[in-house]
Amino acid sequence: MKIGLLAAFACLACSSAASAEKPLFASNDKIHIAIQGPLQTLIRNRDFKGAVPGTLTEPNGQSLPISLELRGITRRTSEVCNFPPLRVTFTAPPPANSLFAGQKKLKLITHCRNGESFQQYVLLEYSAYRIYNILTQHSFRAKLADIDYRDEAGRPIMSRIGFFLEPLSDVAHRNGLQESRGPERIPLADLNANDAARYGLFQHMLGNHDWSMRAGPVGSDCCHNAELIGPLAPGQTIPIPYDFDFSGFVSAPYATPPSELDLSDVRQRLYRGYCVHNPNAIAVARQMREARPQMLGVLTQIPGLDARTQARASTYLNGFFADIATDADLGAKVLRRCVN
Secondary structure, eight states: OHHHHHHHHHGGGOHHHHHHOOGGGSSOOOEEEEEESOHHHHHHOTTOOSOEEEEEEOTTSOEEEEEEEEOOSTTTSTTTOSSOOEEEEESSOOOTTSTTTTOOEEEEEOOSSSSHHHHHHHHHHHHHHHHHHHHOSSSOOEEEEEEEEEOTTSOEEEEEEEEEEOOHHHHHHHTTOOEEOOOSBOOGGGBOHHHHHHHHHHHHHHTOOSOBSSBOSTTSOSOBSEEEESOSSTTTBEEEEOOOTTSTTTOOTTOOOOGGGTOSSTTSOOOOOBGGGHHHHHHHHHHHHHTHHHHHHHHHHSTTOOHHHHHHHHHHHHHHHHHTSSHHHHHHHTGGGOBO
16 A cells, blocks of 8 residues: 555656646746736726736746636625636737746636735645645646736736636646536536545545535536546546635635534534545545645745744644544544535
């Protein structure tokens, strides 16, 4: 088992995966960019459904034409966030020498509010993606960026940290699979047992309950804060988690637990994985225990994550590792609460 796990970790950097990557997500280096456009139009009009023109200036000084749109649900509202999450669309293909070569549309996770603490929440959410990358290639990669926001005339508005999220199509492509768009609800039997167990246990580690790997909101496609790759067929559909700001790990001040779970605080953990996947969860927990130094080590690698935030996040993750310290602990403290 140990040799197999080490080989799996090594494969994260294997040449076959790297060859399928586009340059933006090929490394974890932070970049510095500028986004210019009528941002105040988007900030002041959260119901605006159109796109506004702009430019993105990349680290080498090259300017790329883009359009900007509002996205998201909770963080889109002015009651929650002073600054909304954005979608960046390249209105002309970036040239081959661009860091953004091969990109068309990108989700940009922004800072929500202007206070320094909200920079830390962005960095914690970014670190969650990095931690999941350690466990599996069936995961979204993220690109951290210092972003200078400017108005139409090029005047500075603010500079903040944000990160881009890898498109689902690229995740699927580098894994040799296709992205899937399921109906509102998919059969439990379709889920790949190993990936579903990993998904559920990882979300439990984060104290995140704002998700469903099987169903979307009423009238929407599957799923809620999960995307799917692989065929919609028994045992072959792979759920991939995203959007961790409502987790106890990030603990954003606006985050609340789902009312139906009867939790008083987002930092409480309640396992929501499926009982049928418990044997797979035992194997995943063993993988997580072995990878614990690398997983916790991510927190020391995030530029700008301050020592106090690192300590708080490490303490929270260590509470999870105490609960899965042995297979017996895992069964008694986590898996006994599984969902049938």
